[in-house]
Amino acid sequence: MARKITLYGIFAATALIFGYIESLFSLSFIAPGIKLGLANSLCLILIGFGDTKGAFCVNTVRILLSSLLFSSPFTLFFSLTAGIASTAACAGVSRLKGVSQVGMGVAGAAVHNTVQLCVAALIFGRSVWYYLPILLVSAVITGGAVGEISECIFKKIKTKVK
Numbered sequence: 830m831a832r833k834i835t836l837y838g839i840f841a842a843t844a845l846i847f848g849y850i851e852s853l854f855s856l857s858f859i860a861p862g863i864k865l866g867l868a869n870s871l872c873l874i875l876i877g878f879g880d881t882k883g884a885f886c887v888n889t890v891r892i893l894l895s896s897l898l899f900s901s902p903f904t905l906f907f908s909l910t911a912g913i914a915s916t917a918a919c920a921g922v923s924r925l926k927g928v929s930q931v932g933m934g935v936a937g938a939a940v941h942n943t944v945q946l947c948v949a950a951l952i953f954g955r956s957v958w959y960y961l962p963i964l965l966v967s968a969v970i971t972g973g974a975v976g977e978i979s980e981c982i983f984k985k986i987k988t989k990v991k
Contacts, residue, residue, distance in 0.1 A: 837887055840875065844868035844891040845898075852899060860960075862945075863967045866975050868895075869937060872916055873930050873979035874986065881920040888916050907948050915941035930983055934976025938968035 847867040856863045868891055875884040892912045896905035918940035919933040942964035949957045 833883065837883055837890075840871045840883075840887045841890040841894070844871045844887060845894055847871075848891065848895050849899060860963050860967065863964075863971070865971050866934075866938060866941070867978070869915070869919075869934070869941075870975050870979040870982065873919060873933055873937070873976060874983050876916075876919050876923050876933065877930055877979070877983045881916075881923075884916050884920065885913070888912050907945050910948055911941045911944040914944040929976065930980035931973050931976035934974075934979060935969055935972035938972025938975070939965055942968050 845868070847870070851864050851867055856865065869888075872884040872888045875881075875887060889909070889912070892905070892908045896902065896908060900908075915937040919937040922928050922933050922936040925932075943961070946957055946961055946964065
């Protein structure tokens with residue numbers, strides 16, 4: 830149990846660092862709000878090992894700490910709802926035969942962006958839905974990249990554990 834808690838702490842701290850580094854290198858020149866999502870690679874790795882509960886814990890802790898340290902309580906609502914939904918989507922997709930970390934990354938990114946738009950629509954009105962195609966295209970690109978990174982790391986860890 831202590832080993833798992835330590836691992837979750839390391840993963841949450843690493844995810845927090847990844848999130849902070851991403852905030853320094855904005856992709857907003859492409860479209861507002863687009864991020865690579867490197868922090869999600871750690872959740873994909875945990876899900877790849879079958880530890881969905883750990884992925885939820887790490888992602889929730891990362892989002893809470895990130896919101897407290899780097900943003901506002903307002904963004905916590907956006908991030909937490911989308912983070913939980915995207916982790917659930919990744920976990921669900923991982924159960925499908927033949928789906929790789931890349932597939933999980935794309936699914937998670939697409940759900941994350943869609944849920945954030947749902948929250949934005951509740952707050953700002955339906956006009957935000959015009960942004961969905963841009964966000965879904967970015968989800969394929971960024972989710973695919975994060976999934977590919979996760980897959981490489983996952984394979985390295987898996988060979989070390991055997």
